[in-house]
Amino acid sequence: MALEPGRTVDELRELRELTGDADGAQRVAWTDTWVAAKEWLSGKLEPLGVEEEIDEAGNQWFTLPGESERALVIGGHIDSVPNGGWLDGSLNVVAGVEVLRRIAQDGTPPVTVRLVSWADEEGARFGRSLFGSSAASGTMADQDEIRERTDANGIRWEDALAAHGVDLDGALEARHRLESTAAYLELHIEQGPVLEALGLPLGVVLGTFGVERHQITFRGQAAHAGSTPMDRRRDALAAAAKLALEIRGIAARTGGGAVCTMGSCVTKPGIVTSVVETATVLLDQRHLDGEKLAGMLAEAKEAGGRFAREEDVEVEWERIWRIDPILFDQALIELADEAVTEVAGRSHRLPSGPLHDAAEVARAGVPTVMLFVQSLRGLSHTKLEDTKPEHLELSVQALDRLAAKTMDRLSPS
């Protein structure tokens, strides 16, 4: 029997009915609704006779044994943010079900094929993303911090994990699952406006952005708003404001999809009758090219210093977080391009701003690629998140083609 992409759209709607409400999807990891979604997924795959296992980090695996132990893995996440969209994460899982059906019906595949639903991609309840995939990739190094984390009701994460059969100390054992993995594929909604603006349904993802995140504090002198002449001020906000505008030029000059965001500015004393003494801003810079990212940071630091001198204030930088760009596999990118072109007529390569489970798998050294399908209005993490049904169907076809091409490539013969 052939692939039925329309069935994926029907099943996504079914999942939305089962696990959503008037405010959107409610499949927050480590909750009863998430468990209901996982059970629904098991029910969909049961007729295929695939082997189901939950690993040490709570990831849900379905295995279709092949002639070889080497495995092609298709992955996604069924958890959502609260009041989330119906497609973020679940599209890849439900599309993967359809691809597994097609492969199973074609007989024993040349390589083993697995579908994984990663546990807690979103980090919505405890504030740390990519739990299951970072355990499997071996990059999880913050168990002590995880142990202390609590949700909004004061429930400890470690206890919530235990209630779902996950022992935090053993979570890294999930690493063994990726040992035989020869390729990893993930289909996801774009969650941005690029493909829609280009009028294209599908794109191939080159990798995920490297990120530099800094807190910058400008320190001047609080002074009376009435009695301090303009030329005698040491206004911290003036320097911060100049930097807020400068980063747009830094991103534009760097190009290649560069983005720079100043997402917060807190001033003290923060009253209308005083010149600002301290302005603390948060800067987020992203690029797919590590050297360009470092260059953007250097430019921002130089500009921050220059503006501080101009305004006679001091400036201090503190790194909050950083991650290197994670590039996907060149050979798989080529195959994905072929698959998208066959299905949609034209392909487009683009970077991913958000991190994804696929980035964790790539960090573990597994050849990886992602497909993006257009998001209407670029919206995600809201109930307004949507994609045209015909584009969803194309995305299932593209994932299936890509899976077939990848299996061919991995086959011994």
Ligand SMILES: [Zn+2]
């Ligand atoms: Zn997602």
